[in-house]
Amino acid sequence: MYERCHRIQKKTLTVILSVLCVLAFGTTNVFAFQQQEKTENYKQYKGEVIDASSKKALVFATLSVEGTNISTITNTEGSFLLKIPESITDATVVVSFLGYKSKNIPLSQLKPNKNRISLIISVTELSEVNINAPKDAAALVKETLARKGDNYFDDPTLMTAFYRETIKKRRKNVSLSEAVVNIYKTPYSSLRKDAVELYKARKSTDYSKLDTVALKLQGGPFNTLYVDIIKYPEYIFAEGSISDYKFTFSRSTRINDKLIYVIKFKQLETITEPLYTGELFIDVENRTLTSAIYTLNITDREKAARLFVRRKPARVDVWPTEVAYRVDYREKGGKWYYGYSNVLLEFKVDWEDKLFNSVYSMTAEMAVTDWEKNITGELPKNRERLKKSIILSDEALGFSDPDFWGEYNIIEPEKSIESAIKKIQRQLRRSKAKGGASAP
Structure with missing residues (x-):
């Protein structure tokens, strides 16, 4: 076996x-990263995304800054690193994961480190009798x-x-x-x-x-x-x-x-x-x-x-x-x-x-x-x-x-x-x- x-x-x-x-x-050093030529400075936000009930890490949860094309995903430990230009001071971070309710967080509420974001499972109630239910x-x-x-x-x-x-x-x-x-x-x-x-x-x-x-x-x-x-x-x-x-x-x-x-x-x-x-x-x-x-x-x-x-x-x-x-x-x-x-x-x-x-x-x-x-x-x-x-x-x-x-x-x-x-x-x-x- x-x-x-x-x-x-x-x-x-x-x-x-x-x-x-x-x-x-x-x-x-053959090719330096082109983005290093950019002069804009960034702020970093670190943390983790977890299941609100089990406290388990959510892998591949998405964090995106509303109204921009900035986003990141969590790793296998649920951890994330989100970089946002310093010029963006008033924004909303949308945290989402398959089968969970998304959460909107004002950027001003995020700390540089140790952010712990919990998401709630989106559960659909099924009728007690469903002949098609496996x-x-x-x-x-x-x-x-x-x-x-x-x-x-x-x-x-x-x-x-x-x-x-x-x-x-x-x-x-x-x-x-x-x-x-x-x-x-x-x-x-x-x-x-x-x-x-x-x-x-x-x-x-x-x-x-x-x-x-x-x-x-x-x-x-x-x-x-x-x-x-x-x-x-x-x-x-x-x-x-x-x-x-x-x-x-x-x-x-x-x-x-x-x-x-x-x-x-x-x-x-x-x-x-x-x-x-x-x-x-x-x-x-x-x-x-x-x-x-x-x-x-x-x-x-x-x-x-x-x-x-x-x-x-x-x-x-x-x-x-x-x-x-x-x-x-x-x-x-x-x-x-x-x-x-x-x-x-x-x-x-x-x-x-x-x-x-x-x-x-x-x-x-x-x-x-x-x-x-x-x-x-x-x-x-x-x-x-x-x-x-x-x-x-x-x-x-x-x-x-x-x-x-x-x-x-x-x-x-x-x-x-x-x-x-x-x-x-x-x-x-x-x-x-x-x-x-x-x-x-």
Whole structure:
């Protein structure tokens, strides 16, 4: 049993996310962060977002400044760091999380540190007699996965997506990469994998903050694309491993006027391999997964490290301390499709001859900006596709195409990905008009 489970995990997880840790001697500062050229000063607000009842941390809760494009999300411990320009003195911070009531907080009420924000669950009362209400949580999950051919896109689709990955040493940004990609999405009922084509990419890296270690994220956009549970259930619920989890009903809520059941899941205590724990948000009427938030069990740090670390110097230990995932789906014409995903990782790097550890965090997120039917169903040629082993920060050549990025010539990690998308929409439309690079 354990050998089978280990074989499944080794096959899947190392494909989804792998971190390449390499020794970088004599590296010069190639690209300084463009946002450091900005003269505007910022105020920082730190704190945590928790469940008001259980006091548990809320992972991937969103904090946004009303009327601006400034936002941030909480990490796997529910902690956040929100940076706001000093020029903004009178504003409201909106704190939200799936299935919870949002909270509006005047900026003047936030402290520089130790803010503790609690959110209340939004619960929908169900009638006592409901013949459609599922009685078995595991059965509901299995049925939802089985109906992907009915509820999700059944045509080949060409999507445009914006991808961003960030590497931080503690709280300091050291590497930022952004890309616009074309995703050749195959039907959800098909076993054929999606293909990804790089359209535009750029990076900003400050190697001086990396000491003598350069952490690199291998897989680029595939790290986020494979969080699409409905298309790739094998990366979380591999065939035969769904029985390694315990599924329970948590609560019901309403999101966008749809009745949503929240299903909690965690690995059985008898399973020793690193699996997942989290919540699935299921539209109970249509048996459709609308969102999922989950984390990896990394109690055994050596096993967890083997899943992620591809290569490292001999005198260095590297292991993950936090790993979290989120995926959101969108609906169009009664069919659902992948819309957004986020991956958050935190690693410790321990040098044999150093007294203190270094802590690095890596975030990868991707959002679909546009899509259209791929009428021919054709995929790009192999030489035009991104390889799953891509390291985007090595492929992106700085700010090599200022004509495309236009006014959006600064990587702004404190701004939401939605803000970045809005800024490049004009360039995407212009490129399409010129017939460039098959951007939809």
